[in-house]
Structure formats: C-alpha cells, structure tokens
Amino acid sequence: MVARDLLGRVLVAHTPDGDVGVRLTEVEAYAGRDDPASHAFRGPTARNAVMFGPAGHLYTYFVYGMHWCANIVTGQEGDASAVLLRAGEVVLGQDIAHARRPAVARAPLLARGPAGLATVLGLARDASGEDLCTGFRRWEVLEGQPVPADRIAAGPRVGVAAAAERPLRFRDTASPSVSAYRAGGRVRRRVPGG
DNA sequence: CCGCCGATCCTCT
DNA sequence: GAGGATCGGCGGG
Numbered sequence: 001m002v003a004r005d006l007l008g009r010v011l012v013a014h015t016p017d018g019d020v021g022v023r024l025t026e027v028e029a030y031a032g033r034d035d036p037a038s039h040a041f042r043g044p045t046a047r048n049a050v051m052f053g054p055a056g057h058l059y060t061y062f063v064y065g066m067h068w069c070a071n072i073v074t075g076q077e078g079d080a081s082a083v084l085l086r087a088g089e090v091v092l093g094q095d096i097a098h099a100r101r102p103a104v105a106r107a108p109l110l111a112r113g114p115a116g117l118a119t120v121l122g123l124a125r126d127a128s129g130e131d132l133c134t135g136f137r138r139w140e141v142l143e144g145q146p147v148p149a150d151r152i153a154a155g156p157r158v159g160v161a162a163a164a165e166r167p168l169r170f171r172d173t174a175s176p177s178v179s180a181y182r183a184g185g186r187v188r189r190r191v192p193g194g
Numbered sequence: 195c196c197g198c199c200g201a202t203c204c205t206c207t
Numbered sequence: 208g209a210g211g212a213t214c215g216g217c218g219g220g
Contacts, residue, residue: 028212037212047205065202067213084212103215115213159212180196184212 003029003083004152004170006072010091010142013121020121021092022111023144024085025175028157029168032080036162040080050129051080060118060128067115070123072132086114086158089177108176147172160184
C-alpha cells in the first residue's frame with residue numbers, strides 16, 4: 001500500500017446522521033520511525049500507539065487545540081507508517097457535510113484540508129484505532145476511479161519543516177479540493193513590548 | 195486571490 | 208511550559 005494508491009478511492013462513513021463519502025484527492029505519507037516529521041519518529045507513546053499496529057486502521061490526532069486530522073496506518077506492525085488524508089471531494093451526503101461545516105459555502109471545498117475532511121466524515125478521537133477492513137458497519141473504502149498517473153503531482157508536505165525535501169505529498173492536479181501549499185518551519189515570534 | 199493572525203488545548207519535554 | 212501534519216475571518220490589491 002502506497003500513499004498515491006489512495007488517490008481516487010472513496011472513503012465512506014456511516015454515521016447516525018447518514019452516510020458521507022469522500023473521494024480522496026490529496027494525501028501525505030509519513031514514513032514511520034525514519035521520518036523526522038512523523039508522530040512516530042520518537043518512538044511509541046500513548047497518542048501514536050495505533051501507528052505501530054497493523055495497516056488499515058485509522059489514526060486520528062488533535063491539533064491546535066480545536067481540530068482533528070485522520071490518517072490510515074499503512075505499514076506492517078512496528079513500522080508506524082501512515083498516510084494523512086489531506087483533502088477530498090464529497091461524493092455522498094453533501095447535505096450532511098454542509099451541516100457539519102456551515103462556514104464553507106462552496107461544495108468543492110467541503111473536504112479541503114485535513115481537519116475539514118475529518119469533520120465532514122465525523123472522524124475524531126473515537127475513530128482512532130478503528131479497523132477500516134472489519135469495521136464495515138461504520139466505514140467502507142471503495143475502489144473508485146483510479147487517478148491517471150499524469151494527473152498526480154508529488155511535492156513537499158504541507159506545514160512540515162522536518163525532511164522538507166522529501167516529496168511525500170501526492171495530489172490530483174485536476175481537483176479543486178486540493179489544499180493550498182504552505183511551507184513548514186514558520187517562526188512566529190511575538191516581539192516583547194511591541 | 196493572497197497574507198496575516200487569533201483561537202485553543204493536548205502532548206511530550 | 209512550548210508548540211503543533213489547521214482553519215476561518217479580516218483587510219488589502
């Protein structure tokens with residue numbers, strides 16, 4: 001399983017509100033313990049324990065005090081590799097998606113950005129560790145239409161300072177749902193007294 | 195369209 | 208105690 005193979009696949013969440021499906025258009029690979037940008041780089045912790053488990057499980061994490069982001073674990077046990085789901089197009093349950101993101105008016109942008117994608121699918125803390133392969137009552141992964149190779153662009157990961165030279169972000173260049181690139185390592189300092 | 199900036203709290207040091 | 212795999216509102220061009 002490689003990150004780019006996830007492009008074009010449809011992740012469907014069965015929730016109490018109804019079904020929401022997202023066609024993945026942008027993903028990022030995190031290469032386990034060898035990757036300084038990975039949550040697993042410094043070894044297992046309570047938060048990242050799921051990453052060290054078998055492939056096919058969701059790993060969600062909380063960032064910036066308000067957002068959840070979702071990964072799919074891709075490596076063998078102990079490998080701790082995962083793919084961050086960065087953007088997609090809502091292809092099922094668009095009304096529900098809109099209700100979950102009232103601030104977003106345009107449908108193509110409903111699942112733009114990892115936190116927005118997780119919100120639309122209802123993925124938060126309780127989703128972490130769930131097995132996509134056996135949890136078919138809650139989730140399905142559909143094959144979808146493969147994205148042609150010449151439409152897939154690779155580049156540096158968004159907001160990541162470490163290992164910035166690694167082209168581990170993959171996106172469908174034909175999709176308007178792909179999030180904007182932003183370099184990592186941004187230093188935002190408050191100037192004392194000014 | 196683009197850039198700046200605050201919000202907000204969990205996690206690891 | 209610091210900082211983060213982010214988002215949306217606001218202001219300017």
